[in-house]
Amino acid sequence: MTESQVLRRLDYPAYCIKLLDNGLVALAGGGGTAKTGVGNSIELGFLTYSNNTAEFKQIHQFNSEDAIMKFVSFTQERSNIKKKSKINDLYLAAAVDQTVEIYKILPHFKKDQKKYEPSAKIKLINKIHLEENVATIQVYTNTHKILLILGTSKGSILIYKLVNNEKNNNISDDMNKINFEKIHQFNEGHSNEIDELQVNSDGILLSIGKDSKCFLWSLNENLKKLCEFKYFNFLSVDNLRVKHARFSKDSKYMYLTYIPRIRGGKTPLNSYIQKWSKVNDASKQEGMNYALEKTVKIKNTILTCVQTSKDGCFLSAGDCEGKIYLFDYELNKLEDFKKQHSSVITDLCFCYDEEFDAKNLSKKFDLNKFILTISIDRTVQMYKFLNTNLTKRFMDRLNWKLNSNLVNICTLSISCLKFSLIFLVLCVTICYFFVHFEK
Numbered sequence: 001m002t003e004s005q006v007l008r009r010l011d012y013p014a015y016c017i018k019l020l021d022n023g024l025v026a027l028a029g030g031g032g033t034a035k036t037g038v039g040n041s042i043e044l045g046f047l048t049y050s051n052n053t054a055e056f057k058q059i060h061q062f063n064s065e066d067a068i069m070k071f072v073s074f075t076q077e078r079s080n081i082k083k084k085s086k087i088n089d090l091y092l093a094a095a096v097d098q099t100v101e102i103y104k105i106l107p108h109f110k111k112d113q114k115k116y117e118p119s120a121k122i123k124l125i126n127k128i129h130l131e132e133n134v135a136t137i138q139v140y141t142n143t144h145k146i147l148l149i150l151g152t153s154k155g156s157i158l159i160y161k162l163v164n165n166e167k168n169n170n171i172s173d174d175m176n177k178i179n180f181e182k183i184h185q186f187n188e189g190h191s192n193e194i195d196e197l198q199v200n201s202d203g204i205l206l207s208i209g210k211d212s213k214c215f216l217w218s219l220n221e222n223l224k225k226l227c228e229f230k231y232f233n234f235l236s237v238d239n240l241r242v243k244h245a246r247f248s249k250d251s252k253y254m255y256l257t258y259i260p261r262i263r264g265g266k267t268p269l270n271s272y273i274q275k276w277s278k279v280n281d282a283s284k285q286e287g288m289n290y291a292l293e294k295t296v297k298i299k300n301t302i303l304t305c306v307q308t309s310k311d312g313c314f315l316s317a318g319d320c321e322g323k324i325y326l327f328d329y330e331l332n333k334l335e336d337f338k339k340q341h342s343s344v345i346t347d348l349c350f351c352y353d354e355e356f357d358a359k360n361l362s363k364k365f366d367l368n369k370f371i372l373t374i375s376i377d378r379t380v381q382m383y384k385f386l387n388t389n390l391t392k393r394f395m396d397r398l399n400w401k402l403n404s405n406l407v408n409i410c411t412l413s414i415s416c417l418k419f420s421l422i423f424l425v426l427c428v429t430i431c432y433f434f435v436h437f438e439k
Contacts, residue, residue, distance in 0.1 A: 208244070
């Protein structure tokens, strides 16, 4: 079994973690507003990996008023007029009760003993106040707009758009002040708290609620409700509801997880993961162009979080007992990780090395190395998995196929040999009786 490495012990329970940039990690959590002595924090850390050992160094901690349960990150491009270049500012949007807090990440390098070390700070720059509690948050970006999608405790979906001020879109202006304006609100659909919001690259929003319903919405030019996604038609077990959803980067695949609706008694506590593949079928309704391809059952546990890797090759999930699972994009189990968290895994993320492809002028994410996990047990742990290079995976797959073909050839050869022996014995027997009859 593959064991984990404890990277950091926290003084608060963490609920969300995200890789922001190559090595820069953000995590948040806390004890809430109750005076229990447990603080609320959002912090940045820098992750390094060498000689099969990872190190997580805290570089900044911001004390928030309440526990942050969920946050998302996004970038805003602005121009450096003097140098005629572009700069991407990095932001976080965090859901805190009836407020969305906007933070800016201020990266800089500090010189320590003739060596420059990466560092960054968090600055609270804006707040969006709502009349309902924010249960979940998501961001959708394309070349034309940046949208914040908020799911509330009463089942509403609120859409906010980043307001671009062309006069302030250069480096000399104060980009610490960014504003969002509300452009739409969906009230029809869910009757209870929204668990999950996910958007694919086509601008299709998938919402999942505690009312066991799932809907599809369009975030393109016309903001509208498309249809209800009746996933229960594809389940063989009645006592299930959809909990998480993830899309691959190119929207080619969609992954859904299911957990028991009713717990206790003799009801089995099994969870499921489904893989859906995109199909080109003009007869299907917009957003419903996915077909169920595979279902995987995870026995005697409840999945609490799930995440896909940035290259789209892996999916990892954590459960209520502190164990994680790793699959490839076809939902084949890859690693058997040893359970080392002592409590619920609240979130996880893939970490990777970015490699720049000079030929295609793009970044390649084919060097995934490990998974970071956080838990109620207040630890940040790292799980390393091997054979993650795409070339290595291809060769392993090729060798597996060659070995499978070799086994098939050997089996066929043995069968042919058996048939030949039987035929030879039959011929000898016939000849014997023929000679005996002639005499």
